[in-house]
Each structure stands twice: as C-alpha cells, then as structure tokens.
Amino acid sequence: MGKQRAGAAENADKTWRDQLSALRNIPPFLRLIWRASPRLTVANIALRLLEASLPAAILYVGKLIVDEVLLLLDGAGDTTVLWQLVALEFGLALVSDLLSRGISLVDGLLSDLISNSTSVELMRHAATLDLYQFENPEFYDKLERARQQTTGRSLLMSQILAQFQSIVTLLVLGGSVIAFNPWLILLLVFAVIPGFIQENYFNQQKYSLTRSWTPERRELDYLRYLGASDTTAKEVKIFGLADFITDRFAALSMKYFYLNRDLSIRRAGWGALFSGIGSVSYYGAYVLILLQTIDGLITVGTLTFLAGAFRRMQQSLQTILLRAATIGENALYLQDLFDFFEITPSIVDGPNALPFPSPVREGWVFEGVSFQYPGAETFAIEDLSFTLPAGTKLALVGENGAGKTTLVKLLARLYEPSAGRILLDGHDLREYRLADLRDNVGVIFQDFFRYQLSARENIAVGRINDLGVAERIEDSARKSLAAEVIAGLPGGYDQLLGRRFAGALDLSGGQWQKVALARAYMRDAQLLILDEPTAALDARAEYEVFQRFTELIAGKSAVIISHRFSTVRMADLILFLEYGRRLEMGSHEALMALDGRYAELFKLQAKGYQ
Numbered sequence: 001m002g003k004q005r006a007g008a009a010e011n012a013d014k015t016w017r018d019q020l021s022a023l024r025n026i027p028p029f030l031r032l033i034w035r036a037s038p039r040l041t042v043a044n045i046a047l048r049l050l051e052a053s054l055p056a057a058i059l060y061v062g063k064l065i066v067d068e069v070l071l072l073l074d075g076a077g078d079t080t081v082l083w084q085l086v087a088l089e090f091g092l093a094l095v096s097d098l099l100s101r102g103i104s105l106v107d108g109l110l111s112d113l114i115s116n117s118t119s120v121e122l123m124r125h126a127a128t129l130d131l132y133q134f135e136n137p138e139f140y141d142k143l144e145r146a147r148q149q150t151t152g153r154s155l156l157m158s159q160i161l162a163q164f165q166s167i168v169t170l171l172v173l174g175g176s177v178i179a180f181n182p183w184l185i186l187l188l189v190f191a192v193i194p195g196f197i198q199e200n201y202f203n204q205q206k207y208s209l210t211r212s213w214t215p216e217r218r219e220l221d222y223l224r225y226l227g228a229s230d231t232t233a234k235e236v237k238i239f240g241l242a243d244f245i246t247d248r249f250a251a252l253s254m255k256y257f258y259l260n261r262d263l264s265i266r267r268a269g270w271g272a273l274f275s276g277i278g279s280v281s282y283y284g285a286y287v288l289i290l291l292q293t294i295d296g297l298i299t300v301g302t303l304t305f306l307a308g309a310f311r312r313m314q315q316s317l318q319t320i321l322l323r324a325a326t327i328g329e330n331a332l333y334l335q336d337l338f339d340f341f342e343i344t345p346s347i348v349d350g351p352n353a354l355p356f357p358s359p360v361r362e363g364w365v366f367e368g369v370s371f372q373y374p375g376a377e378t379f380a381i382e383d384l385s386f387t388l389p390a391g392t393k394l395a396l397v398g399e400n401g402a403g404k405t406t407l408v409k410l411l412a413r414l415y416e417p418s419a420g421r422i423l424l425d426g427h428d429l430r431e432y433r434l435a436d437l438r439d440n441v442g443v444i445f446q447d448f449f450r451y452q453l454s455a456r457e458n459i460a461v462g463r464i465n466d467l468g469v470a471e472r473i474e475d476s477a478r479k480s481l482a483a484e485v486i487a488g489l490p491g492g493y494d495q496l497l498g499r500r501f502a503g504a505l506d507l508s509g510g511q512w513q514k515v516a517l518a519r520a521y522m523r524d525a526q527l528l529i530l531d532e533p534t535a536a537l538d539a540r541a542e543y544e545v546f547q548r549f550t551e552l553i554a555g556k557s558a559v560i561i562s563h564r565f566s567t568v569r570m571a572d573l574i575l576f577l578e579y580g581r582r583l584e585m586g587s588h589e590a591l592m593a594l595d596g597r598y599a600e601l602f603k604l605q606a607k608g609y610q
C-alpha cells in the first residue's frame, strides 16, 4: 500500500499543462455524444442557441419599457406601445422557461444514452483483456477510475453544451454593450479573471487528491463490501469482525475527510476574497453608467439595460471561466476512461492463425515450460516437460500451491509460458486462433462462478449460444447429476439460484458443483479440464461423478485435478507436481511400482479410509 501511495502522489502532481492537454479529450468525447444520438445532439444545440439570445432580448425590451414610461410621464408616450412591450417581455420570459425545461429534458435523455453506451463499450473492452491484467492492482485502479467515468461524464456533457450556450449569450450581450460603452468590457475582465485563476488552482488540487486516493477508495469500497454483504456476513458474525472492519473503515474515511476539509476551507476563503473584487468592479461600472446618465449621454432605459447587461455578463463570464476549469478538470478524468480503452491484451491472434485441429491427432507436448506470475519471485511452473497424448485422461496431483491450476491456465492460454513452449499437434499453442482454442478447451475451475441467474442459465453458460436448446441443457444436467438437484427445485430449470435476488434459492456446495459440472457437458470441447470442481462432494459421490465423466467423454482428452487418490487412479496417466516441477509421471500401476511419493501418499490415503 505504501508503495502505491508514493506512486500515486507522483502521479498527482498534475500541472496546468496536463489540464490543457487533457482538453484534447473533448473532441473524442463530443464524437461519443454524437454517436449516442445525433438527433438529440442537434435538438440540444438548437434549443440552446435560441435560449442563448433571450437574455439580451429581454433586457432590451426592459429598456424600451422604462423609456416609454418616462415619455408617458412627460406626456409624450403611448400606452398601447407600453402594454405591447410588456406583453412581449412576458412572452419572452415564458419562452425562456419552456426552452430551459426542454434543454434539461434533452440533456437528461442524452446523458442516459451516453452512460449506457460507455458502460457497454467498457464491458466489451474489459472482456478482450488478459486474465493477468485483471490480477494486477494498478490495472484495477484504472478500471475503477474508468468505471466511475461511465456515470460521471453526463455532467461533463451538460457542461460542454452549456458552455457553448453561455458563450453565445456573452457575445450577444457584449456586442450590445460595446455599442454603448467599450470600457465596461475591460472592467468586466478585471472582475472575473483573478477568481478564475484561483478556482482553477483549487480544482487542480482536488483532482490530485482524488486521484492519489484511488487505492484507498478501493480499500474503502472493499471494507464496505466486507462489512455488509451476503457473502461475508457469515464469517463476519462467526469471527466477530464487525468492529475490526468498521474501525478500519472509519479511520481511513476520516483521514480523507480531513485532507478534503482543509482544501475546502482554503478554497472557500480565497473564493470570498475574489468575489469581493468582483463586487467592487460591478459597482465601479454602475457608477460609470450613472455618471453618463446624469450627464444626459444615455437615457434611463439604457441605464437599466447596461446595468442589467453588465451584471448578466459578469455572471456569464464567471460561469464560463469556472466551467472551463471544471471542464478541464473533468477532461482529466476523461483521460482515465480513454487510457483504459488504450490498454491492449497481449494474448492475441498472430497473423494467419491456424484453426484448432479437429480432431486433435497427436496431443499436447510441454517443452521446458516455465511460468512466473507478474511480480512473483519464484516460478509457479518450472522447466516442465511432458506429453498429453490425444484421447488421454490425465490427472494432476501435488500439494497446495504445486502449480496444478497454473498448468491448466497455460493449457487454456489464459497465460503464456515465460519460457519454453506448449505444442499441440506439432504447432505452438500461440499459432492457433484464440477463439477456436477457447471453444475447444473447456475448464471448470475449483472457484467456478455461482451466477445469480436461473438454473438453466447457470448450465447454459457452458455454451451460451445454446441457451434456447432445452434438450441439450437437460441432457448435460442428467450427465452431471444436476438433473436430480433441479428436479427438487420449485421452479425447476427456471428457478433463480443464489441469495441476491428475491425469489432465489441457494444450493449446497455439492449441489452447486453438480450444476457447474453440467457446463462441461454443454461444451463440445476436445479437451475438458476439471480443476477440483467436486471437492465439496463426498469421496463416493466424487468417484461416481468422475467415473461417469470419463465414460461420457470417451475418446476426448481430459485433465482432472483432485486431491483424492481414489479418483486420481481412474486416470490413464498421472502427473505428480512439486514446486511447479515434474516429480513423477505414469499410470497408477507404474507409479505404484515405482514406490515413490505417489505410492507413499496413495497408501497413506487408502489407510485413512480403512
């Protein structure tokens, strides 16, 4: 954690230049808005253009009204004209209100669409990335920041469009004020710029703080999840962890609160000073206009128009500049989203990738394969060589951490060897089409996922395209013995499983395993791998399941991982791993005759059952 904080702090030192350069994210973001809905984007701009010209028009009609009233007082005015002007101003005010409502409506719809489409793009991209990337904490920080952007960016969209509207308003008002008194524009700039610089500085600080706290925020989320979730509630109660978790959460969240509080106080103090400067310049402008009116250079109507226009321009300019700072800041966050989209997987198809052999003729050959997890100091698999002939059932045995699961992940090309190679029918695994390979290698992991979906869907995930093929799902369930479990469910195959949603029913560990095993039968894979998905079954049930498995997939290749030697002995070949290396390999009979580690452990377990 300490190391991460230091790295984050370096990162946090973002400069003005970073913020300016982050503005280059605005055009791709605008394209994203346009792609979400061209029609709503056009409607939004059109409504905002109309709304932008209204303040100047309303102020000008106000000026005409005041001048007409003064003429009437002098006995020269026309009441009909006066009432027509009042009606016009009323009409304009009504239109302005309608336009504002229209804009919020279109903004809301557009931002929902953007948030949806960004989430979809994010999920699609995440699915293309490598497994090892998901296991890297820095990657998770990036993913977390990018994920926040999917919902947080709707604000940026409104800001950019509102900015466009405010600039048009400012130009229209500025044009009319310049016609009367160009000095007012100078005063305006003086009133607003210092405040803008100050705001920008603090936005920068806030961004740095938020960014440097990403790892801690993840920790906070994790603690919140630990403290209140269905999956952790059991252990939290049994071990009495509630205070430990909440205290840790409270300490960390308060640390952030204090840092943020200090920043907010400094920001408020400086903000007050600069808004004072703004007021001084407004009253300076007011005095200037009053003097001109007293000198008879402008009418009283023009006085009200200029004072109103000045006030309005000051507000608009202030909003524009502050918003520019927020847009710059948000564009920095946007960088996180686009950064995430730039992460590319390294396990990809090479040029002219080969189709997966159908059927596999020779089998798999490991040639001096080593694998080291990123950041790990030792090899999980080291200089491993062996052959898995096509159609063979291979059992992997070894103590916890011996490298069995890692070997399976290498076979499924979820990882690539750090050294050596894996051949399939004489070609490196890397030469085959990745999608083909994934289709032909089915793995059920020990930590298989319990989808909070229906029983049918939980089986169909083995081949999701066949979700609609009931016979195939039911046949797989029969083979894995899940059919008996499902027959006992009130909703049958449509019964929602798990604990998360209303109406769902949870299964026992062993029942879940039978459901997960059915996924293996759904797959028409040429190599099926079962990585201890039966550990929750009793020894007899596991034996039956594996016996059925080996019979039912006759002719296909399989890799089975189990700690139970009664199961392991059913395999044609047994590979005994120790510290990622091959210790012994051969058939059960051959290994027993060898009288080595396998024979020793086999006898030990057999004794336990006597």
Ligand SMILES: Nc1ncnc2c1ncn2[C@@H]1O[C@H](COP(=O)(O)OP(=O)(O)OP(=O)(O)O)[C@@H](O)[C@H]1O
Pocket (backbone or CB within 6 Å): 135, 373, 374, 376, 380, 398, 399, 400, 401, 402, 403, 404, 405, 406, 407
């Ligand atoms: N994602 C990972 N990142 C870093 N190291 C890992 C990762 N997964 C496993 N390891 C390490 O690699 C080694 C081999 O782990 P592996 O999961 O392959 O063992 P295994 O034989 O399947 O163990 P078990 O019988 O407990 O399932 C272990 O030392 C483990 O700590």
